Amino acid sequence: MNRFAFFPGCLVPTRYPAMEFAIRHTLPKLGIEIVDLEGTSCCPDPIYFKSRDKLDWLSVAARNLCLAEEEGIDLFTNCSGCTATLSETWHLMHENEEIRDKVNARLAKIGKEWKGTSRLRHIATLVRDVVGYEAIRETVVRPLNGLNVAIHYGCHLLKPSKIMNVDDPNNPTILEDLVRALGANPVRHDKWYLCCGKACSNEDLPANMMRDLLTTVQEAEAELLCLICPTCFGQFDYGQLKVAKQFDEDFHTPPVYYFQLLAFAQGVAYEDLGFERQRFKPEVMNRFKIREPIEEPAK
Amino acid sequence: MAESAGKKKVVRVDFAFRRELAEKVEGNLASFCYQCGACVGDCPAMTYTDDFNPRQIMLKVLYGLGEELIGDESYLWECTNCYNCAERCPQEVKPAEVIISMKNMMADRGQYPPGVEKVINAFLTEGRTVAMNPAIDKNRARFGLPPLSPVPMDEILILIEASTGEGKES
Numbered sequence: 001m002n003r004f005a006f007f008p009g010c011l012v013p014t015r016y017p018a019m020e021f022a023i024r025h026t027l028p029k030l031g032i033e034i035v036d037l038e039g040t041s042c043c044p045d046p047i048y049f050k051s052r053d054k055l056d057w058l059s060v061a062a063r064n065l066c067l068a069e070e071e072g073i074d075l076f077t078n079c080s081g082c083t084a085t086l087s088e089t090w091h092l093m094h095e096n097e098e099i100r101d102k103v104n105a106r107l108a109k110i111g112k113e114w115k116g117t118s119r120l121r122h123i124a125t126l127v128r129d130v131v132g133y134e135a136i137r138e139t140v141v142r143p144l145n146g147l148n149v150a151i152h153y154g155c156h157l158l159k160p161s162k163i164m165n166v167d168d169p170n171n172p173t174i175l176e177d178l179v180r181a182l183g184a185n186p187v188r189h190d191k192w193y194l195c196c197g198k199a200c201s202n203e204d205l206p207a208n209m210m211r212d213l214l215t216t217v218q219e220a221e222a223e224l225l226c227l228i229c230p231t232c233f234g235q236f237d238y239g240q241l242k243v244a245k246q247f248d249e250d251f252h253t254p255p256v257y258y259f260q261l262l263a264f265a266q267g268v269a270y271e272d273l274g275f276e277r278q279r280f281k282p283e284v285m286n287r288f289k290i291r292e293p294i295e296e297p298a299k
Numbered sequence: 300m301a302e303s304a305g306k307k308k309v310v311r312v313d314f315a316f317r318r319e320l321a322e323k324v325e326g327n328l329a330s331f332c333y334q335c336g337a338c339v340g341d342c343p344a345m346t347y348t349d350d351f352n353p354r355q356i357m358l359k360v361l362y363g364l365g366e367e368l369i370g371d372e373s374y375l376w377e378c379t380n381c382y383n384c385a386e387r388c389p390q391e392v393k394p395a396e397v398i399i400s401m402k403n404m405m406a407d408r409g410q411y412p413p414g415v416e417k418v419i420n421a422f423l424t425e426g427r428t429v430a431m432n433p434a435i436d437k438n439r440a441r442f443g444l445p446p447l448s449p450v451p452m453d454e455i456l457i458l459i460e461a462s463t464g465e466g467k468e469s
Contacts, residue, residue: 010427010428010429011428011429013444013447014427014429014431014435014447015429017438017441017442017444018442020439020442020444021442021443024444038448039448039450039451039454040450041422041426041427041450041451041455042422042426042427042428042450044422044428045418045422045428046380047380047418048415048418048419048422048428049418049419049422049428050399051399051402051403051405051406051411051415051419052402052403052406052411053406053459054323054324054325054399054400054403055324056458056459058324059458059459060455060458060459063454063455063458092324092325099324106457106458107458109457109458110454110458155379155380155381155382155383156382159381159382159383159385159386160382160385160386160393161386169386194343195343195379195381197343197379199378199379199380199381200343200344200376200377200378200379200380201376201377201412201414202344202348202376202377204347204348205343205344205347205348205377205379206379208347209343209346209347209379274441274442
C-alpha cells in the first residue's frame, strides 16, 4: 500500500460529504492508504484569505504542510483551491529564502519548521501517477461505455503551470484519460478552457461567462459535466440553475465530481452517492449495470 | 488610462505607492512588465467587463497611480484569479499576483467587498471558510464519516498575530 496524508480542506468535508465518501471508498481499491492528519485548518483559501495578507496565508499553509512532514509522508488534496495554496506555498518556500525565513520564524512560535520534505499532489495526479489509468480500469465493474462526458478542468489544477506542474494548460488530457478509464467517452466543448467565475467579486461577469461556457456544453451534447474541484461544482450545480433562469436558457447538464463517478463505476449504488442533493441529478448514469463476472474480457 | 497617461496631463510617478506595494510578497513583479499585452487576450475579466485590462493595470502600477487602482470600489476584485495572465506573460510578472498584492494593500485599509470579508471572518473564527453547524456532522454521518474536529485556533492566531494586532509587519 502507498500511504498518503489526506488534506480535505473546507468545502468537501462540510458541504459535499458524498465526495469525501467517494474518495475514501475508491482510493483503497486502487492501493492507496489514506492517513488522516490531526489539526489541519483551511488551506487557507487562495482567493479571500490570500487577499487579506499573503504572508499570513503562506504561514498557515506552511503549518498544514508541516503536519504531513511530521508523519513523514506526502499529502494529497481533493480541491483545486487547496492545491493552489499548498503548491504555491511549497514552491515559494523552496525558491525564496527571504520568505522561507519569515515564515519559519513564525512557525517557530508554535514549535514547527517547514523543511520541504512532504510534496503535495492533487488527487487527480495521485491516481494518474501513483495508480495509473490501467489499474483504475481494472477496478471498474460497471463500465460507463458510451456515456458522453464533458470536462471542466477549472483553473487551479493547471495554472500557473510552472508551479502546479500537472498537465499542459493549453491542451490538458488528464481528466479525459481518467474518464476514459471508466469506459466513458469524453467530449470537449468549445469553451472548455473558461473559468467557473466563483473567485470573482462581480456578479455579471461570471454569469455571462457561464452562459457562454454552458452553451457549448449543450452543443457538445454532453450527458454529464465531470469536474474535480468542489468550488467549480457549486458553480455548475446551483450556479447553472441561476444562469439558466437569468437568461431563460435550457441548461441542464448535471455536474459530477470525478471520484463519485469512479465509485459508481466501481459498483457503489447510485442511491449511496448523495446525488439526490444536487439541483441537476445525473440520472443518466442509471442506465449502466454492473457487469456479470463471466463477461470480464480476457486481457 | 489613456487620459491619465496622455500627452496633455503630466503623470507624476507615485513612488510611495510603489514602495508600499513592493513590500508585499511578490509585490514588485510589475517592474519587469514591458507592456506587450500578452496578458490581455485570454483574460476573462477583460472579455466580460468594460473596465478591466491587465496590461493597463500593470501600467498604472508602474506609474504608481494608486488612487486609480485601490479604494472602496476597486475593480481589481473583478479578477477571476484564473492565472491565464501569468501563464502568457513572457516576463513572469504574474499580473494576478500583483493584483492580489494590491488587494493586501486594500485589506490594510479595511477595504474589502462584503462577500470577501465574510469568508475571511469565518476563517478567523473557526479556521475554516465554512462555518460549522450541527447539520454538517449529521450529513457526514449519513455517509459514515466522523464528525469534524475543531481547528486549533490558538496556533493559527499565533501565526498571524503580527497582522491582526498593532504594529503590523510587512
